[in-house]
Amino acid sequence: MVNTNRVKRILDKLSGMDLDQLLICDPTAIFYLTGKWIFPGERFLALILKKDSKPVFIMSKLFEFAEDIGAEKVYFDDTDDIIPIVANHIDERKHLGVDKNLAAKFLLPMMEARIACGFLNASVSVDMTRSVKDEIEQEKMRQASLVNDKAMEQFKTLVRDDITELEVAEQMLGIYKSFGASGYSFEPIVAFGANAADPHHMPDNTALKEGDTVLFDVGCVLDDYCSDMTRTFFYKTEPSGEARDVYELVKRANQEAEDMLKPGIPLCEVDKKARDIISEAGYGPNFTHRLGHFIGVETHEFGDVSALNKNLTEVGNTFSIEPGVYVPGGIGVRIEDLVLITENGREVLNHYSKEIEVIG
Amino acid sequence: MVNTNRVKRILDKLSGMDLDQLLICDPTAIFYLTGKWIFPGERFLALILKKDSKPVFIMSKLFEFAEDIGAEKVYFDDTDDIIPIVANHIDERKHLGVDKNLAAKFLLPMMEARIACGFLNASVSVDMTRSVKDEIEQEKMRQASLVNDKAMEQFKTLVRDDITELEVAEQMLGIYKSFGASGYSFEPIVAFGANAADPHHMPDNTALKEGDTVLFDVGCVLDDYCSDMTRTFFYKTEPSGEARDVYELVKRANQEAEDMLKPGIPLCEVDKKARDIISEAGYGPNFTHRLGHFIGVETHEFGDVSALNKNLTEVGNTFSIEPGVYVPGGIGVRIEDLVLITENGREVLNHYSKEIEVIG
Numbered sequence: 001m002v003n004t005n006r007v008k009r010i011l012d013k014l015s016g017m018d019l020d021q022l023l024i025c026d027p028t029a030i031f032y033l034t035g036k037w038i039f040p041g042e043r044f045l046a047l048i049l050k051k052d053s054k055p056v057f058i059m060s061k062l063f064e065f066a067e068d069i070g071a072e073k074v075y076f077d078d079t080d081d082i083i084p085i086v087a088n089h090i091d092e093r094k095h096l097g098v099d100k101n102l103a104a105k106f107l108l109p110m111m112e113a114r115i116a117c118g119f120l121n122a123s124v125s126v127d128m129t130r131s132v133k134d135e136i137e138q139e140k141m142r143q144a145s146l147v148n149d150k151a152m153e154q155f156k157t158l159v160r161d162d163i164t165e166l167e168v169a170e171q172m173l174g175i176y177k178s179f180g181a182s183g184y185s186f187e188p189i190v191a192f193g194a195n196a197a198d199p200h201h202m203p204d205n206t207a208l209k210e211g212d213t214v215l216f217d218v219g220c221v222l223d224d225y226c227s228d229m230t231r232t233f234f235y236k237t238e239p240s241g242e243a244r245d246v247y248e249l250v251k252r253a254n255q256e257a258e259d260m261l262k263p264g265i266p267l268c269e270v271d272k273k274a275r276d277i278i279s280e281a282g283y284g285p286n287f288t289h290r291l292g293h294f295i296g297v298e299t300h301e302f303g304d305v306s307a308l309n310k311n312l313t314e315v316g317n318t319f320s321i322e323p324g325v326y327v328p329g330g331i332g333v334r335i336e337d338l339v340l341i342t343e344n345g346r347e348v349l350n351h352y353s354k355e356i357e358v359i360g
Numbered sequence: 361m362v363n364t365n366r367v368k369r370i371l372d373k374l375s376g377m378d379l380d381q382l383l384i385c386d387p388t389a390i391f392y393l394t395g396k397w398i399f400p401g402e403r404f405l406a407l408i409l410k411k412d413s414k415p416v417f418i419m420s421k422l423f424e425f426a427e428d429i430g431a432e433k434v435y436f437d438d439t440d441d442i443i444p445i446v447a448n449h450i451d452e453r454k455h456l457g458v459d460k461n462l463a464a465k466f467l468l469p470m471m472e473a474r475i476a477c478g479f480l481n482a483s484v485s486v487d488m489t490r491s492v493k494d495e496i497e498q499e500k501m502r503q504a505s506l507v508n509d510k511a512m513e514q515f516k517t518l519v520r521d522d523i524t525e526l527e528v529a530e531q532m533l534g535i536y537k538s539f540g541a542s543g544y545s546f547e548p549i550v551a552f553g554a555n556a557a558d559p560h561h562m563p564d565n566t567a568l569k570e571g572d573t574v575l576f577d578v579g580c581v582l583d584d585y586c587s588d589m590t591r592t593f594f595y596k597t598e599p600s601g602e603a604r605d606v607y608e609l610v611k612r613a614n615q616e617a618e619d620m621l622k623p624g625i626p627l628c629e630v631d632k633k634a635r636d637i638i639s640e641a642g643y644g645p646n647f648t649h650r651l652g653h654f655i656g657v658e659t660h661e662f663g664d665v666s667a668l669n670k671n672l673t674e675v676g677n678t679f680s681i682e683p684g685v686y687v688p689g690g691i692g693v694r695i696e697d698l699v700l701i702t703e704n705g706r707e708v709l710n711h712y713s714k715e716i717e718v719i720g
Contacts, residue, residue, distance in 0.1 A: 041660075042660075078668070079668065098464050098468075099464060100463060100464055100465035101463045101464065101465065102463070102464040103460060103461045103462070103463065103464075104458050104459060104460055104461065104462040104463075104464075104467050104479075104481050105460035105461065105481050105483070107464050107467060107468075108458075108467075108479060108480070108481050119464075119468060120468070121464050121465050121468050123465070300401075300402075308438070308439065
């Protein structure tokens with residue numbers, strides 16, 4: 001069913017942009033608003049939102065469905081010209097907000113046919129709405145991260161001498177599925193030893209040996225919502241020296257950034273908190289990425305925790321806090337949780353311990 | 361390296377459209393022209409082709425690389441405005457051909473900044489060029505289909521009483537990889553019994569039993585090029601009655617459509633040949649899809665074998681010939697090969713037998 005509350009929140013934001021008609025084509029945004037997943041491939045797909053009238057859902061006949069979802073359904077087939085079909089539902093005397101990803105093959109003929117008097121990228125109205133999770137979504141985010149916590153307990157038992165990163169990674173999907181997840185939210189990162197010092201390392205044939213760090217950056221999709229967590233373990237030997245110091249440093253950056261969270265904080269200040277802690281210890285150049293990203297139906301949604309984002313945290317934001325220190329050829333540690341901004345502060349959605357843990 | 365011959369073929373087609381500058385953003389088309397795979401996610405990526413000058417390759421610093429590939433490399437970072445960077449390489453007094461999938465978030469500000477005097481979807485110049493495979497590509501298509509033939513020999517040995525479609529499907533990737541493939545070209549279709557009568561069936565927990573049909577519609581990626589083949593087997597029992605008749609009918613439609621292929625034939629006539637054979641036997645309504653699709657770096661490329669496509673076959677076209685008959689709740693048979701149009705006729709890229717075969 002069309003989620004009328006989410007539609008209303010988008011239309012309110014559109015009003016603030018002096019727009020009252022919006023054409024959405026992103027399948028994820030359409031799922032968010034209708035509960036329907038449709039992947040049109042190269043074909044046209046749109047949900048048109050208008051002030052004071054029912055949404056219009058335009059799709060290929062291939063995706064026809066019977067139930068009433070509270071939108072006017074309009075079907076086309078592959079021999080139809082979709083431009084007049086769309087025009088039929090757009091007020092040509094007004095501006096049209098369009099999806100940031102609307103393809104040129106559709107936008108250019110709409111402009112040529114003058115189906116509206118102007119065209120604006122208005123996706124920010126959808127993106128800002130999606131960045132504030134409602135209660136249904138908050139609960140789904142919570143459950144997806146609980147599965148991620150339980151899966152992490154299993155993943156750490158997979159290690160043994162000489163097992164490769166790929167051999168560990170290949171067992172993860174089955175574990176997620178055993179907890180009811182539908183799949184990965186992204187391809188898992190499994191990194192042993194010096195590979196952990198590459199933040200984008202993909203699992204390869206590196207074999208595990210005593211003394212290695214073991215980094216798991218993993219997430220699943222449960223009931224259409226994503227989880228994402230990183231833990232860094234030590235295989236068979238307690239870390240000492242720089243490895244221990246870096247671990248404790250990253251843990252403190254993670255913890256202090258999470259502790260400061262409440263509504264109304266500039267996201268750049270959160271990034272700065274973690275970055276300053278790491279920089280003061282001399283590892284600033286080794287923290288090579290932003291502190292976090294927003295997450296929900298997609299692993300990477302609009303919004304991030306970076307020096308560039310001056311937006312304020314709002315109740316219902318869900319994002320990652322994932323400081324890391326990467327010493328090329330040496331120690332690599334990242335510790336990541338998902339958090340939810342609440343009325344009174346924050347709820348950390350991951351519960352797996354962040355203390356130093358020796359496994360194997 | 362930039363493939364100068366492919367660039368020249370595109371620029372020649374552009375000239376015919378009165379264009380001499382083109383902005384390509386599709387990662388697959390960029391790979392086709394440069395040999396570089398870059399997946400920019402939400403970031404901008406473009407290869408600009410211009411008459412009489414070197415291609416310009418604009419990408420995020422994240423994707424920086426050292427070697428000279430015969431293009432001018434231009435990097436930006438996440439704080440840069442990409443519009444003036446692009447404008448710098450476009451002649452504002454001329455029209456600009458753009459990629460059919462260029463996103464509104466980039467196209468609208470380019471139009472507002474008037475980086476060109478007009479904007480046209482000019483992807484057809486790239487698509488038509490890609491639809492004619494050069495010799496390097498023809499050999500890669502041949503090798504990918506040879507692997508598919510060998511894999512089919514293995515797939516048919518996986519069946520046993522009560523094995524499920526999913527249990528068979530899960531073993532396919534390993535078999536492809538053992539032959540050197542990098543992955544699937546699409547998720548394999550494994551359909552037992554009445555499931556074969558659904559052309560888009562996805563493998564589920566259906567268990568195999570004596571007398572079932574066993575349909576495999578499968579393909580892999582080898583050296584960046586795709587294969588795609590379908591065979592329909594019979595489990596433990598020779599087919600009789602309608603099952604045998606339908607099998608022989610589909611085989612004849614496949615064979616006669618392939619036999620007629622040579623340069624200069626309207627693709628719609630090829631579809632008609634197979635469709636007429638099936639219709640004359642009374643199964644017209646049970647052949648519910650087009651006869652074939654073009655294929656190369658992608659499993660579905662521009663171009664198809666359907667009633668709507670009046671284009672003529674050309675030397676170097678590679679496409680599927682895949683007639684099927686689907687009797688809901690009853691027999692389902694599809695037989696698919698890839699073919700290459702040659703000077704003298706056609707080369708069928710799959711060699712696996714199309715005769716009735718009982719397995720298990």
